[in-house]
Amino acid sequence: xxxxxxxxxxxxxxxxxxxxxxxxxxxxxxxxxxxxxxxxxxxxxxxxxxxxxxxxxxxxxxxxxxxxxxxxxxxxxxxxxxxxxxxxxxxxxxxxxxxxxxxxxxxxx
Numbered sequence: 287x288x289x290x291x292x293x294x295x296x297x298x299x300x301x302x303x304x305x306x307x308x309x310x311x312x313x314x315x316x317x318x319x320x321x322x323x324x325x326x327x328x329x330x331x332x333x334x335x336x337x338x339x340x341x342x343x344x345x346x347x348x349x350x351x352x353x354x355x356x357x358x359x360x361x362x363x364x365x366x367x368x369x370x371x372x373x374x375x376x377x378x379x380x381x382x383x384x385x386x387x388x389x390x391x392x393x394x395x
Contacts, residue, residue, distance in 0.1 A: 311370075315339055316389065318347050318381075323389035330371060331394055337368040348382035349389075357382050 311333040317324045319341040328336065338349055342363050349367060350357040358367040360382070371377065371393045381387035 317341055326389050329392045332374050335368055335370045337366050339366045349379050350382040352378045
C-alpha cells in the first residue's frame with residue numbers, strides 16, 4: 287500500500303469517528319529570476335513552508351518582510367531560503383538590495 291492510499295484510508299477512518307481530516311503542511315517554491323519573484327502572489331495554508339530559490343546567474347537577493355522587521359540572509363545563485371508560516375495573514379515582502387522586486391504570501395486559516 288502506498289503512502290497516498292494509506293493517508294486516504296486513515297483520513298476516512300478519522301472522519302467516520304467524527305474527527306476532521308488530517309492537515310498536512312505543504313511546501314511551495316518561489317523562483318527568483320530576472321529580478322522578479324515568481325509567483326509574485328502566493329496563497330498558502332497555515333503551517334506551510336515557502337522556499338525562495340535564486341535562479342539568477344550572478345546576483346544575490348534577500349526576502350525582507352515589509353513592516354515586520356524580518357529579513358533573510360542574502361542567498362546567492364543556486365542557493366535557497368525557506369520560511370514556515372504558522373499564522374494566517376498577508377505577508378508582503380521585497381528584495382532587500384532590490385526594492386523594486388515585490389511579492390506577497392497570503393496565508394489562509
